[in-house]
Amino acid sequence: MDLRGMEMMLEAKDAGEWAYRGEGAANLVLSYTGSFPPFVGKVLRVRKITRNGTEYDNGLSGLSKQECLLWDELISAPSREMAEHLYIKNVLSPLLGSDNVDAGVRVFVGKEFLESVERNVLSKRPSWRVNDAKTNTECVSALLLSDLSHFPGSVLNKEFCITVEIKPKCGFLPVSDFIADENSVKKSISRFKMHQALKFHQGKISEVSEYDPLDLFSKSIKKVNKAVKDLFLTPQNNFRVFLNGSLIYGGLGGGPSSNSHLTGETFEDVLKCVIQLDNGNRTTKFLELVAETVFRSGLLDRLLKAQMLDTIDIEGAIHAYYNAVSQSCKVCSKFQQVEEKLSERYSRIHSDPYSKSVKIVKDYLIAATAKDLSMMISFRPAENRDLESSDDTVVLQSTRQSFQYKASFLDLDRKPLKKMEYYYELDQKIVRTYSQISKTKRHPVLEA
Numbered sequence: 001m002d003l004r005g006m007e008m009m010l011e012a013k014d015a016g017e018w019a020y021r022g023e024g025a026a027n028l029v030l031s032y033t034g035s036f037p038p039f040v041g042k043v044l045r046v047r048k049i050t051r052n053g054t055e056y057d058n059g060l061s062g063l064s065k066q067e068c069l070l071w072d073e074l075i076s077a078p079s080r081e082m083a084e085h086l087y088i089k090n091v092l093s094p095l096l097g098s099d100n101v102d103a104g105v106r107v108f109v110g111k112e113f114l115e116s117v118e119r120n121v122l123s124k125r126p127s128w129r130v131n132d133a134k135t136n137t138e139c140v141s142a143l144l145l146s147d148l149s150h151f152p153g154s155v156l157n158k159e160f161c162i163t164v165e166i167k168p169k170c171g172f173l174p175v176s177d178f179i180a181d182e183n184s185v186k187k188s189i190s191r192f193k194m195h196q197a198l199k200f201h202q203g204k205i206s207e208v209s210e211y212d213p214l215d216l217f218s219k220s221i222k223k224v225n226k227a228v229k230d231l232f233l234t235p236q237n238n239f240r241v242f243l244n245g246s247l248i249y250g251g252l253g254g255g256p257s258s259n260s261h262l263t264g265e266t267f268e269d270v271l272k273c274v275i276q277l278d279n280g281n282r283t284t285k286f287l288e289l290v291a292e293t294v295f296r297s298g299l300l301d302r303l304l305k306a307q308m309l310d311t312i313d314i315e316g317a318i319h320a321y322y323n324a325v326s327q328s329c330k331v332c333s334k335f336q337q338v339e340e341k342l343s344e345r346y347s348r349i350h351s352d353p354y355s356k357s358v359k360i361v362k363d364y365l366i367a368a369t370a371k372d373l374s375m376m377i378s379f380r381p382a383e384n385r386d387l388e389s390s391d392d393t394v395v396l397q398s399t400r401q402s403f404q405y406k407a408s409f410l411d412l413d414r415k416p417l418k419k420m421e422y423y424y425e426l427d428q429k430i431v432r433t434y435s436q437i438s439k440t441k442r443h444p445v446l447e448a
């Protein structure tokens, strides 16, 4: 849809109709509670700004000078929001499938609207998110997106809709020759698992998740079932369930420390309207339904392809980055101080043509978006038995119930080029911490 299609402006008086839905590190998401038809069934995604700095917008398209060299398909955009929209529409949507992606519509927002929203939602936000960032009241527009926690077109319908949100994270092990020998553990342990160890070590999580993305992305239904069960047991910011648009499991606001979900028993009770079962565990059946859908939908195959645009790992891509930004390589110069030989492995990348380096970095950043996005899958009962064989229907064999599902990807933000150095540092920190911890036998992190 044309972004300029909705020439309307949200003002202070409208703020009361937008309720807190959730947030990540960069955006605040509000759901519409009013009755104005174009907004019914929609959410508004508003950018945040960090407490200690500006960070965003350094040009009309929101692209830095160096990013303009990278994203030539985005530079014509007259605003940051338009550039983001084009990124989703022209870069990610072809990779992930346009049926599973909503690029959104821009609506103009007044400063007073944003200030009023900021005040209204304050008490609902996790305090650590409040300390980190606030609504960017300088933004002139926000994105209007379909509310993925409702089944399309059925917001006004009394039928129930249950939605699961999963942030799968990176689903493959790198095989790159550029990975240093002392970091070879990266080739056998998933990044998520190693990052859990670091987060635990830093006190960012109180419990290490058993979830392993490699199970979720595997071709084995048994492993997919295990992954979904593990997500349920330790949801962190990777798993949430909504019933008719309200969160019933998992924490609002993302982040590992905000798990305010229902207890197992209450959740089991809530599922009464979803899973028809006289005896037995409805939660188990529901998790089976989720696993079956993930497994059969092919969603993760597409996602994996996008993630695997990271072909040489950050340990290779960082060198291409310095070529792309025409700077001398800080990593190689560090290696040279230690031992001349260490940087030899990377000289090949440094002699690559400029265009090849640009392509490596660009693909790495697209993969970074794919490693951080979430997917939402909504279910509603399939009334017509004929639907059983159709593509968007799953049958829960154990209860003989059919569900129609709709799956979408969300949080498809472009990652800034300047994050490459941070990605390299974080990667090294994760692998270093994991290796140190694994040397200490019987460490609780590794036994989890």
Ligand SMILES: O=P(O)(O)O[C@@H]1[C@@H](OP(=O)(O)O)[C@H](OP(=O)(O)O)[C@H](O)[C@H](OP(=O)(O)O)[C@H]1OP(=O)(O)O
Residues within 6 Å of the ligand: 024, 025, 026, 195, 237, 254, 255, 256, 368, 369, 371, 372, 413, 415, 419
């Ligand atoms: O680096 P990672 O893997 O920890 O991912 C970050 C996420 O952390 P988590 O999934 O909890 O481990 C992090 O999520 P949280 O803030 O922890 O909920 C963000 O999604 C961050 O992206 P951005 O800075 O908003 O663009 C993510 O940063 P990117 O790496 O995707 O740029």
Ligand SMILES: Nc1ncnc2c1ncn2[C@@H]1O[C@H](COP(=O)(O)OP(=O)(O)OP(=O)(O)O)[C@@H](O)[C@H]1O
Residues within 6 Å of the ligand: 021, 022, 023, 024, 025, 026, 027, 028, 029, 043, 045, 145, 146, 147, 148, 149, 165, 240, 254, 372, 374, 410, 411, 413
């Ligand atoms: N279209 C949508 N429909 C329903 N809920 C949504 C939608 N978009 C976002 N949400 C909810 O809001 C939360 C935050 O949104 P989102 O992930 O886009 O924020 P973010 O700041 O970009 O996240 P990140 O920390 O990964 O950068 C999501 O986890 C989800 O629960």
Ligand SMILES: [Zn+2]
Residues within 6 Å of the ligand: 318, 319, 322, 329, 330, 331, 332, 333, 346, 350
């Ligand atoms: Zn180098």
